[in-house]
Amino acid sequence: MTCPAASAGTSPTCRGFSGSDSFRPTRSARACTIFSGTTRRSNMKRRIRIVSLINELLFGGDENRLLSFSRTVNAEHFDHHVVCVKKPNHDFDSRNGTMRKLYADAGIHVTDLGEGYPNIGIRRANPVAALNRSVMLTRTVASFCRFIREKRIDVIDAHLGSGSLVGAISGALMRVPVTITTYQVEQWDPLWLWRRVHPVVLRGAAAVITDSERCAQEVKSFMRRPEARVEVIPNGIEPPSTSRARAEMRKAIGLPEDPRIRIVAQIATLLSTKGQDVLLEAARIVLDRESHVAFLLLGYRRGGSSYADDLERQARRLGISDRVRICAYPGTIGDVWSVVDIHTHPTQLDSLPQAIMEAMSLGLPSIVTTVGGIPTMVDHDRTGLIVPPRDPVALAEGLLRLLREPETASRLGRAARDRYRQRYTTAAMTSALENLFAGVAAA
16 A cells, blocks of 8 residues: 655645544434435435545555545445544644645545544553553544434445444444455554454454455455455556656655656655665665666655664665655655656555556556565566565666666556556446445445
C-alpha cells in the first residue's frame, strides 16, 4: 500500500480541513430516492446508505482507495458517508502526512469522531496506555453508534485495524451488516487480546474485502474459515496528473537539474518493510557503473520511527548521498511522478501496492519483488521486472538493464499501461464495491 510525501528541505504543512467536523447528531430524516434494488429494512426503494469508517487519513493505499471510491460512487444509488475516528492534529499530521485536503478538494465531507493521540510518548506496557485505549474504544463505539442511528445506515464499510474493531462492535450493537477491508492480517496491542478478538471480528463480517488472492488466503487461514467470504477487489486509480514542469519539480525536490541524469524512484512510506535500505545498496552498485543517474526515495515517516534517519546515515556511509534524495512532498503525487524515469518497489511486505499501479498507468517501467499479490500485477519481462526481496545485487542488475536498454524500458512501460487499463481503473473497482455493498444490504 503507497505514501506520497514533503517538499525537499522543508517540513510538510497541514492545512485545516473545513469540510470536516466533529459528529453532532441531528434528528433530520433523509429523503428516500429511487434505487433499482431493495434494502434490508424496507420494501421501499431508496438509496443504500453506506458509511466508510477509517481510523485516520494519512497518505496510504487504503486512504487513496477510499478517496477514489468516494469520488466515483453512484450518488443516485448510494448515500455514502466517510467517518474518521481521529480528529485533525496539526503536529501529528505534519509529521506523518494527511490526505484531508485531498478529500476536501474532491468535495468529500469527512465526519470526525473527535479522538486524539493520548498515548503518544507513553510506553506500550504502561497501564495508562491500556486504560486510554479502553476509554477511547468505548467512547468511539458510542459516538459511531449514534451516527449509525441518526443516518439510518444500511452497511458499515470498516477499514483496517482500529476501524475494523470499532465497526464490528458497532455493527453488532446496531444490527447493521459490516464489511471489513484489510490488506494483511493486521496486529494491534495488546497481542494477547488481538489473538483472541481479531479472528472473531473478521468472522463476524458479512464480507472481508482485500486486494489480492494471496492476502485472501492468508486472511482465511487466520480466521480458520476456508469457506469465509473474502472478496478480492483490486484497488483502482486514475493516472496521476500534474501542472508543474519536470524541470521545476526536479529543482523543488532537490534532484540534479541536468536533464541527462535519469531518475530512479521509490514512492512509499518510509518503513523498513518497504525495502528502501535495499534500494540504497543497489544504488551503490549502479552508481559504480553508471554516472548519469540519481535516486529519489520519497515518502513520509511513520510514527516515531528512526528509519528515515537510518537511511540518511546509510547513504552517507555508502558515499552516495550526493546522488540520493530522501524526502517527503505534501503536494499532488502527480508532481512527483513527473520526474521519474524508472520506478522500483523492493518491498518485503505488501499486498497490491498502489505505487506500482500508478507507475503502470503512466507507462513507466518498474522493478518489483515477489511479495504478496505483486506477481499477479507484473509479469516478468512483459509488464516489468521482478526480483527477489532483499537482493540488492539482483535489483541493481535490473536497474542497469533498464538504464542501458531504453527500448526494453519503453516496451515494458507500454505493456504495463495496457495491463493497468485492463485491471486497475477506478471504474472497475467502484463497480465491484457497489455490487458488493448492494448485495450485503439486500441480504
